[in-house]
Each structure stands twice: as structure tokens, then as C-alpha cells.
Amino acid sequence: MMDESEALRESVQHPAAIWCYSQADQGVYQLDHREPPADLPFRWLHLNMADQRSLRWLDTQSGAPPRLLAVMHGREGAPRFEMVGDALAFTIHDFERDFELNTTNRVGALHVMMRPGLLITGRIRPLRGADLVRAQLEQGPDIQDATQALSLLLDTHIDGLAGLVADLGTQLLEAETELMEHDHMPDSRELMGARRLSAQLHRMTVGLRATMQRMEREPRLPESVCLMARNLLPRLVDMDTDIVAAQHHLRQLRDELDLQAAQRTNENVYLLSVLTALMMPATLVTGFFGMNTGGLPFAQGASGTFMATLVALLAGALTWWLLRIMGLVRRK
Structure with a gap:
């Protein structure tokens, strides 16, 4: 049996694959997290780019030229497109996903590299579109x-x-x-x-x-x-x-x-x-009768407070009437 050190060395040689899709024969496909054999007609690897194993695998075993590797190693930024020979690489942006939420308002990058017989996609954090793609693959499409x-x-x-x-x-x-x-x-x-x-x-x-x-x-x-x-x-x-x-x-x-x-x-x-405007005349009247000076009207009678209140109300009513005459009060 393989001991722990050999198993560790074996795991380091493989990328941190989130899922892999491969097809050996017509209509026979496999979708799991293990890296498919390199001799298959077609392979699709979706990698966790936050894991150093994926970056190491891209550099040593993907066969990608340096210009395409620069696209795959790039962080979230402007979309890029590069082509070398029969291989190409580009980035597209999508919304990230959390464990509790379907979609967040954060935007992440999906890195894509394609060459004959191989498609590699990678992301740093979970993306909405990648999960939707896996759901499509689980339905068994014929991708050759x-x-x-x-x-x-x-x-x-x-x-x-x-x-x-x-x-x-x-x-x-x-x-x-x-x-x-x-x-x-x-x-x-x-x-x-x-x-x-x-x-x-x-x-x-x-x-x-x-x-x-x-x-x-x-x-x-x-x-x-x-x-x-x-x-x-x-x-x-x-x-x-x-x-x-x-x-x-x-x-x-x-x-x-x-x-x-x-x-x-x-x-x-x-x-x-x-x-x-309505309170200004009443304020003026109450201020006038509040002066501590001799000879104030209604100061000696028993109904002085009532008379002063009546004057304040009449002053307010007169002000309202003048505002209506001048058109400064709108009618609903």
C-alpha cells in the first residue's frame, strides 16, 4: 500500500480540481473531482486558483506557453485575451457566490484556457456561472x-x-x-x-x-x-x-x-x-400687552385677558384675509 509520504507527493502533483469532466467514448462521460488521464480525447478541468497546487500544475503540466499562463495567473482586473499557436486564454467576469447566498455583489474573474482536447477554467472564489455550468454537466450533455x-x-x-x-x-x-x-x-x-x-x-x-x-x-x-x-x-x-x-x-x-x-x-x-405669517400679528399683540408700562389698555378690567386674546385672534384672522386677497394662500 502507498504510505502517507507517497500519497502526499502524489497529491501535490495533481491540481486542486473543483470538478473535472472527461469523455472517453461517444456518450460516455465522467464528472468528478479527480484529474482525468492525459490520453483521453477531451478533458475539462475546473481548478481552484487559490490553491498553489493548481498554479504549479498549470506551470509544469498544462503545456501552456508563458503568455497564456500570464492570463491564467492574473488577478481580477480588465478582461484579457491571448492566443499562441492553436491555444487561447481569456478572462471573463462573473458574480461571486457565498455558502449561504446564491449571489453576492462582488465580482470575480473566471480564467479560461483552451487548446485541442483540453479546456481549463479556474477561479479564486466561487462564481455563479461555474456552478450553473456544473449543473448543466450533471444533466449529461454530449460534449466531444x-x-x-x-x-x-x-x-x-x-x-x-x-x-x-x-x-x-x-x-x-x-x-x-x-x-x-x-x-x-x-x-x-x-x-x-x-x-x-x-x-x-x-x-x-x-x-x-x-x-x-x-x-x-x-x-x-x-x-x-x-x-x-x-x-x-x-x-x-x-x-x-x-x-x-x-x-x-x-x-x-x-x-x-x-x-x-x-x-x-x-x-x-x-x-x-x-x-x-399667521402667528406674527398674535405675537406682536401678546408682546405689546406684555410690556410693563403704564397706561396699557384692558389692564384694569376683569376681562382684560379675554379682550387681549380676542385682539390677537382678530389680528390673525385679518392677516389670513389679507393673504387670501393677495393670492398668497392656495386653495386645494
Whole structure:
């Protein structure tokens, strides 16, 4: 039996695979976490790039040239695309996932490298699209080469983003309906989250479009890969159009909220101004009768307080009448 030291050396030679897909014969596939044999017609390895074993395996056993390794080792940043010979590598961005939540608002990078018979994908933290791809693979699709695997990966990724775009549009439409029909103010934090999500989706879509355009125009790529990229571009254009429409809808909703807030502020200021104008004569009267000087009216009679109160009320009523005559009091 293999002792612990030999088992450790054996494990170090293999990448930290999250899952691996391989197909030996027509319709016979395997999906698990073990590295498939190198002599199979097609292999797909999804690696944990936060583990040094994956980085070491890429450098020593993947057969990738240095330019492609630089793409695979890159951190989350701008999308990249490189091609050397018959191999290519690029990065796309997707939302990260947590154990408790399906999707977070953090954006991570999925690194992809393809050469004949091999597709390698890797991420540092769990990504939404990668989990959706595995769910597709568990249903047993017939993937016979790297081009079909890449098509499945990109189709699933775009479908996932399109679902988020549709949910965003529905959220904004419901918020607008609640505001217009039920006068229910949406939570400002939800609108800020929607604005951030739309900006993230827009950046992802623009970056993926640029990558697909590079692939479509690359003369060294097989025609099947160029055709796949060409077919995906209209979907990305339509999705980006929906994102821009959602951003425009969000701006209109924010403008409506700002308009209503300004209207409520003006109404409050108007009410306070009217109250101030009505109270000024009464304040003047009470101030006058509060002077400790001789000869004040109503100072000697038993009904002096009543008479002073009546004068204050009459002064307020006179002020109200003058404001109505001058048109400074609006009628509902």
C-alpha cells in the first residue's frame, strides 16, 4: 500500500480540481473531482486558483506557453485575451457566490484556457456561472471537444447574466408601479443596489463583447470557434441594450423621486411660511400687552385677558384675509 509520504507527493502533483469532466467514448462521460488521464480525447478541468497546487500544475503540466499562463495567473482586473499557436486564454467576469447566498455583489474573474482536447477554467472564489455550468454537466450533455465545452460555458454564463438583467428590469417596474399607483416610496438602498448591479452588468457585458469580437476576428482560430463567437455577439448586444434601458428607467425613477421629494419640501416650507405669517400679528399683540408700562389698555378690567386674546385672534384672522386677497394662500 502507498504510505502517507507517497500519497502526499502524489497529491501535490495533481491540481486542486473543483470538478473535472472527461469523455472517453461517444456518450460516455465522467464528472468528478479527480484529474482525468492525459490520453483521453477531451478533458475539462475546473481548478481552484487559490490553491498553489493548481498554479504549479498549470506551470509544469498544462503545456501552456508563458503568455497564456500570464492570463491564467492574473488577478481580477480588465478582461484579457491571448492566443499562441492553436491555444487561447481569456478572462471573463462573473458574480461571486457565498455558502449561504446564491449571489453576492462582488465580482470575480473566471480564467479560461483552451487548446485541442483540453479546456481549463479556474477561479479564486466561487462564481455563479461555474456552478450553473456544473449543473448543466450533471444533466449529461454530449460534449466531444473543447469548442463544444467552451460554447456551453459561454452560453450558460450569458444566460445567467440575462436572468439577472431580467430580474433587474422587473424590480424597477414593480418599484415604479408601487410609486405611481400606491404612492409607496421605494427604499433608497434598494435603488442604490440596482444602480450598482446595472453598472456591474454593463461592464461584464462590454468586456465579454470585446472578447467575442477578438475571437470572431482572429484568423488563427478554427472556423467553429469564430462561428460560436459570431453567434453570441447578437445576444450580448441585446442584453447590453436591456441594461442601458434599465439604467435609463432607473434614472427616470430617481428623477420622479427627486421631484416628489422637492414637492413635499415646498409644501412643508409653504405651510411653515403661512403659519409664521399667521402667528406674527398674535405675537406682536401678546408682546405689546406684555410690556410693563403704564397706561396699557384692558389692564384694569376683569376681562382684560379675554379682550387681549380676542385682539390677537382678530389680528390673525385679518392677516389670513389679507393673504387670501393677495393670492398668497392656495386653495386645494
